[in-house]
Structure formats: structure tokens, C-alpha cells
Amino acid sequence: MDKLLLRLFSVFVPMLAKSGVDTYQLYEIVKIKLLMDSRRPNMMFMARKSSNTTTTAPWRVLLVNLIMGGLIGMVLIISEKPMVGQTAYFFVFMVLMSLTLITDFTTVLLDVRDQYIILPKPVNDRTLAVSRILHITIYVLKQALLISVGGLIFVGFLDGIVAVPLFIVQVLEATLLSILLVNIVYLLAMKSVSPQRFKDIISYFQIGFSIVIFGIYYLLPRLIDVSALKQIDLTHYWWSYLLPPVWIAALNEVLIHPARAGIVTSLLAIAGVTAPIVSLWLIAKVLAPGFNQQLMVSASADNNSTAAVPAAGTKKQRFSIVNYLANLVARDPVENAGFRITWKLAARIREFKIKVYPAFAYVPIYFVYFTFQGKGDTLSERYAHLQHGRAYILLIYLSTFVLSAVLQNISFSEKYKPAWIYYALPITQPGKILSGMYKAIAILYYLPYCLVLGIVGVAIWGPQIINDIILAFFAGLIYGLLMALFMVKGLPFSKPVLNRQGGGRAVTSLIITSLVWLIGFGHYLLMKWETVIWILIVPVVLIYWIMMYYYKRQTWEGIELEEF
Structure with missing residues (x-):
């Protein structure tokens, strides 16, 4: 699966090469990272008193993801119009992917250990920054494809077997957009704030963003009338043009239901296809330069502030x-x-x-x-x-x-x-x-x-x-x-x-x-x-x-x- 996904990203090689990324180095770095991950002991193998966990736990995780995907897939029948159902589905899907990225993979993006091993070699900032994002993307994509099984089944019944390959493309599109949008926010934060406050801001951003996502996921269906969504037409509302899930759902409307697709829907579908490419170019060309130097400055500033804590604490000990x-x-x-x-x-x-x-x-x-x-x-x-x-x-x-x-x-x-x-x-x-x-x-x-x-x-x-x-x-x-x-x-x-x-x-x-x-x-x-x-x-x-x-x-x- 890792090799297949690496080949999948070969379509972005020309664009990455033009933006200054050494694609050969990028491939070798990500390949070595994936090899190291495969050799790292799984968390489930560390349990001391449950030897059977090593054989049953992966199947448990697989089953949970499949059940979750089936429940999310039911959102596709929320409306009589497929575009509304797919918009709701990909909204929930992107929320889940963003939350997974924030909670599990932020430490990978901000890890400074690569600076001591890779940067002494002739590897530029763009290549190393994109390698981190590609490494994260491969893992999130594997989870995304597993969760999308339920949606594939529902789409097969609703729109026919022809819509299944297109739905896989939409899932890839939604996953890439989720990963790239979150990373763009992180990289912009690194460019905008001082190194001393960067990690604190990222930490509180993680907390706040996960809370917002959690609240929207649970409260939005309770505070709105779901039955009103059955007849809604998203193209009549200008604010829907700004939502990435609408762009992704528009692709199905254009290719599977062309009779209902107008010029606006076609433009939205084009925006959904080009958004991941533009986002990746923005990261590689504009935001990645200086990324690793900023990480090193942030890490050293963090260490210095940590070392200074005891001295400041001794002065205020009486009033603590x-x-x-x-x-x-x-x-x-x-x-x-x-x-x-x-x-x-x-x-x-x-x-x-x-x-x-x-x-x-x-x-x-x-x-x-x-x-x-x-x-x-x-x-x-x-x-x-x-x-x-x-x-x-x-x-x-x-x-x-x-x-x-x-x-x-x-x-x-x-x-x-x-x-x-x-x-x-x-x-x-x-x-x-x-x-x-x-x-x-x-x-x-x-x-x-x-x-x-x-x-x-x-x-x-x-x-x-x-x-x-x-x-x-x-x-x-x-x-x-x-x-x-x-x-x-x-x-x-x-x-x-x-x-x-x-x-x-x-x-x-x-x-x-x-x-x-x-x-x-x-x-x-x-x-x-x-x-x-x-x-x-x-x-x-x-x-x-x-x-x-x-x-x-x-x-x-x-x-x-x-x-x-």
C-alpha cells in the first residue's frame, strides 16, 4: 500500500520539481521514513499483560473504522439531491480527517530530529518540508480509504457502479484538502509569530480547533432541522461556493448527473480538482522556504525558556x-x-x-x-x-x-x-x-x-x-x-x-x-x-x-x- 500511494503522488512530480523540490531526494526520504515506521514496535505490542492483544487489536481497529465508515455513509441519503448528501458526507469526512491530523500527526510535522540527520546533507527546505507532509498524507490516506468503504457501498446503490471509481477520487481529493489546509494554517503561524510563542500558539490552536470540530460534529445536527435539507439547493446560496465539501460533491454532479449541472456547478468541480494542486504548490513554493530554520529557532527558544523557569520561580517562591x-x-x-x-x-x-x-x-x-x-x-x-x-x-x-x-x-x-x-x-x-x-x-x-x-x-x-x-x-x-x-x-x-x-x-x-x-x-x-x-x-x-x-x-x- 505504501509503494502504491508513493506512485500515486508521482503525478505531482513535475509541479514539485518546478517549485524547487528535489523529487529524487523526496522519494528516498519518504521511503526510508515508511521503512522505519514498519520496523517500529506497534503500541499494541507493548502491553505487558495481554499477549493476545497483538493478534486481535488490529482487527478491532479495522472493524471500528469500517463501522464508523458505514455510519458516516448513511449521511449520503440525508437529501433527495445527491449533491447535498455528498456535501454533508464530505463535510463529516474532512472534519474527521482534520481531527485525526491535529491529534495524531502534529508532532510529526513539528519534529526537529530530521534537522540533525537530514539537513547536514545537501537537502533544501522545500524538499524536507514536503517530505513531512507526504509522510503524514500516506498514513491518513490509508485510514481514509478504509473509512470510505461504507460510502462506496452507498454510492454504488444510489448512483450505480460507475460512480464508485469517481467516489474514490473524491475521497482522495477530500483527504488531500484536509491535510493541506491544516498544514497551511500551521506554516502560516510559523511565518507570523515569534519563535518563543509559536509552540504555545500551535498547542492552543490544536485544542481550540479540535473543540470547534467536535462541537460542530455533535451540535449542528441537533440545532438545525435536518428535514429541511431534503429539498435544499446549495447553488442558490453564495456562501456554499466557499466550502470545500461543495467543490468535491460538485464533481459527482457534473460527471454522473450532467443534466442537473450548470456553469456554477462545473466551476465548483474544477475548483475542487485544482485546490489540492494549488495548495501543494503554495506550501512548496511560498511557505516551505525557511521552515526548518524556523523549527530549529523555535526548539532552541523553547529550551532556553524552559531552562529559565527555575530561576524565575525561585524569586517568586514566597508568593506562589x-x-x-x-x-x-x-x-x-x-x-x-x-x-x-x-x-x-x-x-x-x-x-x-x-x-x-x-x-x-x-x-x-x-x-x-x-x-x-x-x-x-x-x-x-x-x-x-x-x-x-x-x-x-x-x-x-x-x-x-x-x-x-x-x-x-x-x-x-x-x-x-x-x-x-x-x-x-x-x-x-x-x-x-x-x-x-x-x-x-x-x-x-x-x-x-x-x-x-x-x-x-x-x-x-x-x-x-x-x-x-x-x-x-x-x-x-x-x-x-x-x-x-x-x-x-x-x-x-x-x-x-x-x-x-x-x-x-x-x-x-x-x-x-x-x-x-x-x-x-x-x-x-x-x-x-x-x-x-x-x-x-x-x-x-x-x-x-x-x-x-x-x-x-x-x-x-x-x-x-x-x-x-
């Missing part, structure tokens, strides 16, 4: 809120150290923030997704129904999603080697480090988030829900402790990312999550008795205190150690 909170809630010296380490690293590590911060936006998105449907004809009617209901219980318990996202990532880091200090010190109870870690993430993330949700809840439903907020907050802390006990088997930022077990503890996580939702259902049944809710807060706080006491007593045998 971190030290004050650590001394307040973690009086034991070992627990205090675990609190401070977790707080400071969680606030600085970009990879951790990229994985965790979107969870803060997912909660309100999920809440609107579950509540703003079928409650009225307008948004005001839906809001009125929401205000007179008890949906705030769902909002409060959804906040545990944030705690879960933090705990699932708190033990992993790409720079885990310095964690040897945990094992070098004479610590007999590592559970104290873990309890300090848990208190840090609860105060840094969970408590402020619950306060914000509580203020929003009181503004909408009134002060009578304060007791429900307090009870749900401590129930969430108990849920977090259960997750920490059974799911977090490593000290803060002490495990390599490759050792992360994706499905080994899925059953345990499902049981714990079901338990907290069962507690939430019981809370929902009892919420009409205000006094009972106030009384229940006392035993819930007591249970949390007892669980924290035993959490501190964990030994080294209960923690998964790493080789340093």
Missing part, C-alpha cells in the same frame, strides 16, 4: 499559590512533593494539555447534545423546557469526564526519563506521591471546573441546587479515586507514551463509570427531598476521606515500574 495550597492540603513532605511536581508539570507540558484541555469543552457540548433535542420548535422553547427540568444533574455528573481525561494521561510523558528520581529517593510509601498527585489535579482542574458549572447551574436553575452540586462534587472525587486506584498504575509523568494500554483495562473503566452513573441516577431519584441531599453529603465525604487514607498506603508492588 502552588506552595500555599500544597502546604494547606498536603502536609506530609512526600505528599507535598507529589502535589507540587504534578501541579507544575501538568501546567507546563504541552502534550498533556493538548490531550486534556479539550475535555473541558466536551462536557457542555455533550450536555447540549443530550438535552437540546425534541424539546420544542425553537431554541428559546428548548431552553425554557431545560430551565424547568432537572437536567443539571446530568451536567454536574458529566464533569467527571474531565477528571477521567486527566487521570488517563497523568502517568504518561514523552520525556519520562527524569522520573528516575522517584525511585532513587528513600520513599517507602509511593502512595503518598499518588495522593499528592490526585489532590493536585483535583484542585487544579476538577474544583475550578465544578465551580464554573455550579455558577452556571445556579444562574439557570436557582440556588436550590447548591446541595446537589456539593454532593455530586464529592461523588465525582470518589469516582476519580476509583479510577486512580484501578486505572492509574504509574507515578506522575513517569511512563512512556508507547506503554499506554488502550484496551487492557476497558472493562474496569466501564464498571467504574457505570457505578458513578448509578450513583447519579440514585441522586436524581432523591433530589426532590432537599434535606436528604444535605444529609447524604456527610457520609459521601466520609467515604472519600477513608478511600484517600487507603490510597496513600499503596506500596511499590502495586505500581508499574519502568526501566530507566
Whole structure:
């Protein structure tokens, strides 16, 4: 498949050569990168206690992608007009590809290791920058072709077998557009901002863009009348001419249904075909020069700023809120150290923030997704129904999603080697480090988030829900402790990312999550008795205190150690 896709990109060789890319070097660089990837141990082979995972996990991933593709393919029948259905399909498809690129492949694009190996050779900026994008494109294309199987089947039934090869071309077109548009934004950012702020801006852009994509994907179908799309004609709206999914869908309209295609549709189809070529030329000719030098300056600036942090921190140590909170809630010296380490690293590590911060936006998105449907004809009617209901219980318990996202990532880091200090010190109870870690993430993330949700809840439903907020907050802390006990088997930022077990503890996580939702259902049944809710807060706080006491007593045998 890799060789086939490499040959597929040979059609761009003349254009790349004219833009200054050494196509022979480009081919050799990408070929070596793909060979190295094939020799790299798969993440699923790293699981220690699940030897069968190596044979079943790839089939599981294949099945999930096929099911996802089938569900997305159903969007093709959303309208009586094929162009509308294909526009909706490729909108969802490009959203999924963009989200995959942002979450999984940004580190590949911004990796500086090539500078130490390839740049000493006579390789120019354009060639190396395009090789990164081509390397990413091949992997995303393989996933895209797998997901498009469902769409191919639907198109075969709707437009006949003749439309299937054309649909493959449209899928390639949509994938290339997604990759190139995201990369253009990244390269423009590198050209526009100072090196010191580039990585921070990219990190927050990743977070914000993934949130926007997630919100559009889940909320747009709930906030609009889908039935109105059945008779809509996109060519009657000027703003549709600016949407790449419309360009891609227009190609089907022109070649399969030429009787319905006009001049505007033909121009849109031409725009869809030429957009990937123009985008690739723009990257190679305009944005790629200076790309690698900018990466090196950014990396060195990042290292210098990191090195300067301790000096700045020592000056403000007396007034540090971190030290004050650590001394307040973690009086034991070992627990205090675990609190401070977790707080400071969680606030600085970009990879951790990229994985965790979107969870803060997912909660309100999920809440609107579950509540703003079928409650009225307008948004005001839906809001009125929401205000007179008890949906705030769902909002409060959804906040545990944030705690879960933090705990699932708190033990992993790409720079885990310095964690040897945990094992070098004479610590007999590592559970104290873990309890300090848990208190840090609860105060840094969970408590402020619950306060914000509580203020929003009181503004909408009134002060009578304060007791429900307090009870749900401590129930969430108990849920977090259960997750920490059974799911977090490593000290803060002490495990390599490759050792992360994706499905080994899925059953345990499902049981714990079901338990907290069962507690939430019981809370929902009892919420009409205000006094009972106030009384229940006392035993819930007591249970949390007892669980924290035993959490501190964990030994080294209960923690998964790493080789340093």
C-alpha cells in the first residue's frame, strides 16, 4: 500500500520539481521514513499483560473504522439531491480527517530530529518540508480509504457502479484538502509569530480547533432541522461556493448527473480538482522556504525558556499559590512533593494539555447534545423546557469526564526519563506521591471546573441546587479515586507514551463509570427531598476521606515500574 500511494503522488512530480523540490531526494526520504515506521514496535505490542492483544487489536481497529465508515455513509441519503448528501458526507469526512491530523500527526510535522540527520546533507527546505507532509498524507490516506468503504457501498446503490471509481477520487481529493489546509494554517503561524510563542500558539490552536470540530460534529445536527435539507439547493446560496465539501460533491454532479449541472456547478468541480494542486504548490513554493530554520529557532527558544523557569520561580517562591495550597492540603513532605511536581508539570507540558484541555469543552457540548433535542420548535422553547427540568444533574455528573481525561494521561510523558528520581529517593510509601498527585489535579482542574458549572447551574436553575452540586462534587472525587486506584498504575509523568494500554483495562473503566452513573441516577431519584441531599453529603465525604487514607498506603508492588 505504501509503494502504491508513493506512485500515486508521482503525478505531482513535475509541479514539485518546478517549485524547487528535489523529487529524487523526496522519494528516498519518504521511503526510508515508511521503512522505519514498519520496523517500529506497534503500541499494541507493548502491553505487558495481554499477549493476545497483538493478534486481535488490529482487527478491532479495522472493524471500528469500517463501522464508523458505514455510519458516516448513511449521511449520503440525508437529501433527495445527491449533491447535498455528498456535501454533508464530505463535510463529516474532512472534519474527521482534520481531527485525526491535529491529534495524531502534529508532532510529526513539528519534529526537529530530521534537522540533525537530514539537513547536514545537501537537502533544501522545500524538499524536507514536503517530505513531512507526504509522510503524514500516506498514513491518513490509508485510514481514509478504509473509512470510505461504507460510502462506496452507498454510492454504488444510489448512483450505480460507475460512480464508485469517481467516489474514490473524491475521497482522495477530500483527504488531500484536509491535510493541506491544516498544514497551511500551521506554516502560516510559523511565518507570523515569534519563535518563543509559536509552540504555545500551535498547542492552543490544536485544542481550540479540535473543540470547534467536535462541537460542530455533535451540535449542528441537533440545532438545525435536518428535514429541511431534503429539498435544499446549495447553488442558490453564495456562501456554499466557499466550502470545500461543495467543490468535491460538485464533481459527482457534473460527471454522473450532467443534466442537473450548470456553469456554477462545473466551476465548483474544477475548483475542487485544482485546490489540492494549488495548495501543494503554495506550501512548496511560498511557505516551505525557511521552515526548518524556523523549527530549529523555535526548539532552541523553547529550551532556553524552559531552562529559565527555575530561576524565575525561585524569586517568586514566597508568593506562589502552588506552595500555599500544597502546604494547606498536603502536609506530609512526600505528599507535598507529589502535589507540587504534578501541579507544575501538568501546567507546563504541552502534550498533556493538548490531550486534556479539550475535555473541558466536551462536557457542555455533550450536555447540549443530550438535552437540546425534541424539546420544542425553537431554541428559546428548548431552553425554557431545560430551565424547568432537572437536567443539571446530568451536567454536574458529566464533569467527571474531565477528571477521567486527566487521570488517563497523568502517568504518561514523552520525556519520562527524569522520573528516575522517584525511585532513587528513600520513599517507602509511593502512595503518598499518588495522593499528592490526585489532590493536585483535583484542585487544579476538577474544583475550578465544578465551580464554573455550579455558577452556571445556579444562574439557570436557582440556588436550590447548591446541595446537589456539593454532593455530586464529592461523588465525582470518589469516582476519580476509583479510577486512580484501578486505572492509574504509574507515578506522575513517569511512563512512556508507547506503554499506554488502550484496551487492557476497558472493562474496569466501564464498571467504574457505570457505578458513578448509578450513583447519579440514585441522586436524581432523591433530589426532590432537599434535606436528604444535605444529609447524604456527610457520609459521601466520609467515604472519600477513608478511600484517600487507603490510597496513600499503596506500596511499590502495586505500581508499574519502568526501566530507566
